[in-house]
Ligand SMILES: CN1c2c(nc(N)[nH]c2=O)NC[C@@H]1CNc1ccc(C(=O)N[C@@H](CCC(=O)N[C@@H](CCC(=O)N[C@@H](CCC(=O)O)C(=O)O)C(=O)O)C(=O)O)cc1
Ligand SMILES: N[C@@H](CCS)C(=O)O
C-alpha cells in the first residue's frame with residue numbers, strides 16, 4: 090500500500106560535536122592528513138544517513154555533504170574551475186585554494202580565494218562560482234558517485250541532491266574583464282549536458298529519485314531567467330531513462346514561477362509551506378496529475394517545535410485533493426540552517442526545551458506527520474506533546490514584560506533623529522578628532538587565539554575563576570592596544586576578546602534571550618555560530634560593553650571605538666520568536682542598544698560602532714516587501730544610535746553582501762562613517778556608492794580577512810588610490826573588510842602594517858590635509 094512519504098532535503102554536516110570543523114582546521118594547519126580529513130567526513134556521512142534511516146526517513150539525501158560548500162562542490166563537479174587555480178594539481182588542495190586562497194611562500198604560489206556571499210537570506214555563505222568568457226564544462230561526478238557507493242549500506246531510499254543548473258548560473262559571476270555583456274546564463278546550453286550525463290550515471294546506479302534544488306524559483310525572475318528555466322527543466326525532464334526528479338523550491342513562494350515549476354515535466358515539486366503557507370491551494374491546483382507534491386512543513390530555518398495539528402491539517406488538505414500516493418512530507422528546506430540535536434542541551438531547562446526542535450527532532454516530526462496523514466484526528470503522544478508545548482509557550486509569563494511594552498508605546502519620532510544633519514556633525518567631529526587624511530582603523534575583533542578560546546572554555550566550565558579570566562582578558566586587551574599603536578593605526582578598538590560571538594555575546598546579556606551550549610550552525614567552511622534564541626520581550630538589565638571600552642580607552646590617547654552589534658543583525662542572526670512581528674522584536678532590541686550607546690558616550694567613549702552586517706541579508710527575497718522591511722530596519726538602527734551628541738562619531742560596518750540595491754537605505758541610516766567589505770570583489774561595490782553619491786564617510790575594505798594571505802602594501806594602495814579617484818579623499822577611511830577574529834596574529838600584524846603603509850602612499854598622492 091502506498092502512503093505519504095517522510096523525506097529530508099539535506100542534513101547539517103558539521104557534526105554533533107563539530108567534528109568536521111575540527112578535522113578541517115587540523116588538516117589546514119597540517120596537523121593531520123587528507124586521509125584523516127576524509128575519514129572524518131565519511132564517518133559523519135555514515136552517521137547522518139544512519140540516523141535518518143532510524144528516524145524512518147524514506148528519502149535520504151546524499152551529496153548534500155560538503156567539505157566546504159555545496160555551491161563550490163557544484164562548480165568543481167561541472168569543471169567550472171577558474172584558470173588561476175588550474176596549476177594546482179592536487180584536487181583537494183585546489184578545492185581549498187578556491188575556497189580560502191593559497192599562499193605558499195616556498196612554491197611562489199599566491200592565489201586569492203573566490204568571492205563568498207550570503208546564501209539567500211540566511212547566515213550561511215556560499216562560494217561564488219566564477220565563469221570565463223570562453224567557459225567550458227566537464228563533468229566530474231566522483232564526489233557524488235563515491236558518496237552514493239558509501240551510502241549503499243544505509244539500505245535504499247537514497248535521494249541525491251543537486252544544485253540545479255539555473256540557480257547555479259544565477260548565483261555565479263563572470264570573471265573580471267573581457268566578459269563584457271556576457272552573463273552566466275549565456276552558458277546554460279553548455280551546462281545542461283553535464284546534468285544530462287549525470288542523470289544517466291545516476292540511473293545506471295539504480296537511483297530512483299533525484300532532488301534538484303532550484304531556490305531561485307522563489308525569486309522575481311526576469312524574462313531571460315524564466316526562459317532559462319523553461320529550457321533547463323524541459324531538457325532535464327526529457328532525459329531518456331532518467332531517475333524520477335523532484336524540483337525543490339524553498340525560502341519563499343513560487344508565485345508567478347509556479348507554472349514553470351508545475352509544467353516542468355518533473356515528477357515532484359517541493360514547496361516551502363513555512364515561509365509561504367498561502368501558496369498551497371495554488372500549488373495543488375496547478376500540479377499535473379502525474380506530479381507529486383513535497384510539503385515543506387517543518388521549519389528548516391527556525392528551532393520552534395512544529396505545530397503538528399496545523400501541519401497535519403495541511404497534509405490532509407493535500408491528501409484529500411490529490412491522494413496519499415502523491416504526497417511527501419519534508420522540512421521546508423535543508424536542515425543545514427538549524428543545530429544538530431536538542432540532546433546536546435543540558436542547561437536550557439525543560440520548559441524551554443519542550444518548545445524547541447533541532448535537526449534530529451525535526452526528522453521525527455516529519456515521520457510523525459507522514460504517519461498521521463491517514464488519520465482525521467491524530468491523538469498519539471507526539472500530537473499531545475506538541476499541543477501541550479504550544480499551549481505552555483503561549484501562556485508563559487517568561488514571554489511578556491510589561492516595562493518593555495510601555496517603552497515601545499513611548500517611542501516618538503524624535504528618538505529616530507540625531508540633533509544635527511551630517512555636515513554639521515562632521516565639522517564638529519573633524520575638529521574634535523583631528524585625524525589625518527585616509528585615517529586607518531580596524532573593524533573590531535582581533536585574533537581569537539587558542540589561548541583566548543580555551544580561557545573562555547575553562548571559565549565557562551568553572552575551572553578558571555572569574556577574577557583570573559578578567560585579568561587574562563584585560564591583558565589581551567592591553568597587548569592588543571599596544572600592538573595597534575605600534576602598527577600606527579589612528580583609531581583603535583579593544584579587540585572583542587571577551588566575546589564568543591558578536592551576537593551570542595549580547596544575547597547572553599539581554600533579557601528575553603536563551604542561549605544553547607551546543608546549538609552550532611555552519612556559517613561558512615569550518616566556521617560556526619551558535620544563534621541565541623529570542624523567546625520573549627527584550628530588555629537590558631545592565632550595561633554590556635562599557636567596562637571593556639572604557640578600560641581600553643584608559644590605555645591610549647588615540648580614540649577607541651565602542652563596539653556594538655546592531656539591532657537588525659542581532660535579530661537576523663538569532664532564532665527569532667514567531668509569536669509577534671519581527672519588526673517589534675527588532676525595535677525592542679534597538680531600545681536596549683540605545684541605552685548602551687548613551688552609556689558609552691557618558692563613560693567618555695567618543696566613537697561608537699554599531700555593526701549591521703546582516704541588514705542586506707534580512708532583505709525579503711521579493712522586492713515588493715523591501716520598502717516595508719527597510720523602513721523598520723533603518724528605524725531600528727536610528728533608534729539605537731540617535732541618542733548621542735553631534736560630536737560623538739557613529740560608525741557602522743557591513744560585510745558579505747551586495748549593497749548596491751539598498752544604498753538609499755544605508756544612507757538613511759545616517760552613520761557618520763561606514764566600513765564595508767569590498768576587497769574580494771575588488772572594489773566593484775564602491776562603484777555603487779559612487780553612482781549613488783553616498784554622502785557620509787566610508788571605509789572600503791582593502792584587505793580580505795577570510796584568507797590567511799597577507800596583502801601587499803602596493804595592492805592596498807592601488808585600491809585606495811582607485812577609491813580616491815571616485816570619491817572625495819576627505820571622506821575615505823582605510824580598514825580591512827571585516828573583523829580579524831579568525832586570523833592569526835603574525836599575518837594580522839603584517840597585513841595591518843602594510844595597510845598603514847598603503848594609507849601613507851595614498852596620503853602622499855592626495856595630500857595630508859583632511860579638510861573638506
Ligand atoms: C561576522 N560573521 C558572523 C556571522 N554570524 C554571527 N553570529 N557571528 C559572526 O561573527 N555571520 C557572518 C559572519 C560569519 N563569520 C564568522 C566568522 C567567524 C566565526 C567563528 O569564528 N566562529 C567560531 C565560534 C565562535 C564562538 O562562539 N566561540 C566560542 C566557543 C569556542 C569553542 O569552540 N570552544 C571550544 C574550546 C576551545 C579551546 O579549548 O581552545 C569548546 O567549547 O569546545 C567562544 O569563543 O567562546 C568557530 O570556531 O567556528 C563564525 C562566523
Ligand atoms: N565588530 C565585528 C564585526 C564583524 S561583522 C568584528 O570585528 O568581528
Ligand SMILES: [Zn+2]
Pocket residue numbers: 532702742743744826827828
Ligand atoms: Zn564584518
